[in-house]
Amino acid sequence: MxxxxxxxxxxxxxxxxxxxxxxxxxxxxxxxxxxxxxxxxxxxxxxxxxxxxxxxxxxxxxxxxxxxxxxxxxxxxxxxxxxxxxxxxxxxxxxxxxxxxxxxxxxxxxxxxxxxxxxxxxxxxxxxxxxxxxxxxxxxxxxxxxxxxxxxxxxxxxxxxxxxxxxxxxxASEAKPLYHAAACIASNYMVTLFALSCDIMVRSGMDPALARESIAHLMGGTMRNLQSQPPEQALTGPIARGDSDTIKGHLDALERIDNCRVNAIYRLLGLETAELAKYGKRISSESVDELTSILS
Ligand SMILES: NC(=O)c1ccc[n+]([C@@H]2O[C@H](COP(=O)([O-])OP(=O)(O)OC[C@H]3O[C@@H](n4cnc5c(N)ncnc54)[C@H](OP(=O)(O)O)[C@@H]3O)[C@@H](O)[C@H]2O)c1
Structure with a gap:
């Protein structure tokens, strides 16, 4: 015992x-x-x-x-x-x-x-x-x-x-730093993305409490989808649809925010999301090329 x-x-x-x-x-x-x-x-x-x-x-x-x-x-x-x-x-x-x-x-x-x-x-x-x-x-x-x-x-x-x-x-003992980096991306960076998303939503004019609630609801729903579907299928939104004009509009709007990291984060995660959409055969290879050129 x-x-x-x-x-x-x-x-x-x-x-x-x-x-x-x-x-x-x-x-x-x-x-x-x-x-x-x-x-x-x-x-x-x-x-x-x-x-x-x-x-x-x-x-x-x-x-x-x-x-x-x-x-x-x-x-x-x-x-x-x-x-x-x-x-x-x-x-x-x-x-x-x-x-x-x-x-x-x-x-x-x-x-x-x-x-x-x-x-x-x-x-x-x-x-x-x-x-x-x-x-x-x-x-x-x-x-x-x-x-x-x-x-x-x-x-x-x-x-x-x-x-x-x-x-x-x-x-494996030697794999722990890599393993822990994966856990940090999933947990810690999710919190950072939540905070970033709230901040941008509030800048768009939404009440802070409502912004928090709506984003928590959105992320909660996405998490539930991920429990039953692979990521490439759970993906929704403009990249999964190949809506390149929408992405251009996002970048224009984010350009006006006085946080220079936001634009870089949006672009990098967008590029990774385009790869995911490509892997899941959600969009044509022409769409992937166009999105990649807009986000690069
Ligand atoms: N937080 C998580 O989500 C999480 C998840 C998985 C694993 N972990 C791991 O779990 C461990 C603890 O993390 P935590 O989040 O619980 O940290 P924490 O809330 O900061 O607690 C650490 C505790 O350690 C005590 N402490 C610090 N130095 C000490 C010393 N020299 N002698 C005796 N006690 C000492 C502190 O004591 P006093 O309060 O008495 O000052 C504090 O209560 C870490 O190794 C962390 O990586 C954390």
Missing amino acids: VRLGIVGAGRVGTALALACSRTGVEVVAVASRSEKSVERLVQLAGLDRSVVCSSPNEAFERSSVLLLSVSDDAIGEVCLQLTKGVSDKRASEPGFRVVAHLSGALSSSILSPLRKLGASVGSIHPIKSFSTDPHVSSDLKGTVASIEGDEGAVQTLSELAGVLGMRPTEI
Whole structure:
């Protein structure tokens, strides 16, 4: 039975603690940089105050699986703290220990120094955007969790992911930066596109709240289409129809906006969209050439 420790009581750490409480995974230790964050996590997840630890080292000593849900930049620092602070006696105690971080970009190699403490090291990255509301974020059902690391860590983390309702999958350690870039394009840049689209809509004269609602509705519908159709079929709009005059009109209108990046973003994504339309045989090759020349 896993005795879970969590270091880092932020968005992900708190959501994980709540998910554990719901699924019966025993959380035995929680540490963070500030007491306030730990108290908040303990209260939200309905944990006993006895789980509170004064340091990551104490959390390591108490748990069989320790998840480092600290910011990516702090993982190395916490790892160093553990290697320096955990007593040799505790580290050599029998029993299997796993230490893993949750970063999508980093591999578990950053935790290699912990092997000398007898730990099996790994990483587990849930492909999910954790919102500030832990009650929403703690619903991990169906979330794909990408796992890599030492054999024992991979096995334990895969089992834990399954208990928490996630879909574990293995990822090659060296592929993590590329893999994480893909996740960032889908999630982070979608938020940026949302914000950009709202801004332009408001410039067209629409009320800001209505602009936000209408674009959220539009993007939500597109996402639903993408769940049942390949992208080249889900694509709608002027490029999918080959309406080149409409694209020219967009570019003229965007030219007047005092954000020089908007025009470049529109053109680059337009070129990529034309390639998608071409791939899906949605438009003729003449249309693709015309659109490419307008957008280049
Ligand atoms: N956010 C996401 O959507 C998401 C998705 C998948 C994976 N991840 C990964 O999950 C990890 C955590 O991300 P997050 O979004 O939860 O970050 P976050 O909300 O900023 O939380 C990070 C927590 O780490 C704590 N911390 C920082 N330095 C520390 C240290 N030296 N010792 C102990 N605790 C320390 C902070 O503590 P205090 O609050 O106590 O100051 C903070 O609560 C990252 O590796 C991230 O890449 C995030």
